Amino acid sequence: MHGMDTAPARRPALVPTLAAIAVVAVCVTAGLWQRDRMQQKLALRAQIETASRSEPVAMPRVTDWAAWRFRPVRATGEFDAAHQILLDNRIRAGRVGYDVVAPLRLADGRVVLVERGWVAAGATRADIPDAPPPRGEVTVVGRINQPPSAYLELAADKAPGRVWQNLDLARYAAVTGLTVLPVVIEQTAPALAGDTLVRDWPAPDVGVEKHLSYMMQWFAFAATAVALWGYFTWRRRK
Numbered sequence: 001m002h003g004m005d006t007a008p009a010r011r012p013a014l015v016p017t018l019a020a021i022a023v024v025a026v027c028v029t030a031g032l033w034q035r036d037r038m039q040q041k042l043a044l045r046a047q048i049e050t051a052s053r054s055e056p057v058a059m060p061r062v063t064d065w066a067a068w069r070f071r072p073v074r075a076t077g078e079f080d081a082a083h084q085i086l087l088d089n090r091i092r093a094g095r096v097g098y099d100v101v102a103p104l105r106l107a108d109g110r111v112v113l114v115e116r117g118w119v120a121a122g123a124t125r126a127d128i129p130d131a132p133p134p135r136g137e138v139t140v141v142g143r144i145n146q147p148p149s150a151y152l153e154l155a156a157d158k159a160p161g162r163v164w165q166n167l168d169l170a171r172y173a174a175v176t177g178l179t180v181l182p183v184v185i186e187q188t189a190p191a192l193a194g195d196t197l198v199r200d201w202p203a204p205d206v207g208v209e210k211h212l213s214y215m216m217q218w219f220a221f222a223a224t225a226v227a228l229w230g231y232f233t234w235r236r237r238k
Contacts, residue, residue: 013236020229024222031218038211048204056141059106065183068144070204075114075140075185077106079133083176086128086163090118092198097121100197101167102133103178104140104185112181113172114140117197128162134192142187143201 048070056072079102086098097120104114119129147167173180186201 013233016229016232020225023225027218027222027225031215031222034211034215034218038208038215041208041211045208052143059110059112061108065144065146065181068183069146070143072141072143072188073185075104075106075112075142076137077104077140078137079104079114079135080111080178081133081135083178084133084162085167085172086119087167088163088165092118092120092200095120098129098163100131101184103176103180110181111178113167113169113184114142115145115184115186115201117187117195117199119197131197134195138192139190140185140187141189142185144183145186146183 051069051071054072056074059073059075060068062068081102084100084102086100088098090097090099097118099118100116101113102116103111105111116131116133119131121127122129147169167184169180169182172178186199188199188201191197191199
């Protein structure tokens with residue numbers, strides 16, 4: 001009809017639209033991956049909580065030690081005091097100290113490292129605390145754990161003495177000549193006479209909150225991309 005504006009409405013620009021679709025697809029995919037990882041970590045947390053509530057059992061003979069992580073166990077044997085080490089720069093309640101680690105020779109011939117507890121550092125670096133393990137046969141109760149495979153070292157620990165920066169099982173075996181199991185026992189009991197070591201082992205952090213945060217960020221990026229596309233498309237039409 002004469003006098004009416006019959007000009008067609010502008011279509012959204014092709015290139016920005018395709019770019020927005022690509023950005024949204026990437027962000028949503030990444031967000032869903034983080035959601036799946038979060039659900040896996042939630043299942044792992046539930047597994048750990050169930051394991052930690054179980055009764056201690058005798059030290060098992062297994063090859064899949066990952067399935068035994070944080071399970072309470074009992075291990076009977078004798079400590080090898082000559083090969084005890086101290087892990088440096090461990091913090092408890094704001095104080096610097098050492099984690100005390102000693103090999104326990106089991107009755108069946110195996111050797112497992114026991115993290116016996118934490119001891120405060122001396123007044124100076126030269127004042128190394130003395131925390132000898134008990135003599136004779138002892139039954140240690142604790143939870144199984146696996147030392148971290150990745151860690152930061154200020155300098156190479158090629159031939160450490162009593163004080164180590166980190167616990168590397170392969171390096172420990174090479175230095176001491178002991179064949180040790182690929183796990184450690186974080187001791188919780190017993191506390192024998194004269195034993196003042198602190199044994200407040202931290203609860204494992206499986207990273208659920210991290211994945212939740214990343215998931216929300218990726219979904220927020222996707223929503224922002226849609227909002228920006230809509231805003232600039234509206235401005236172009238106007």
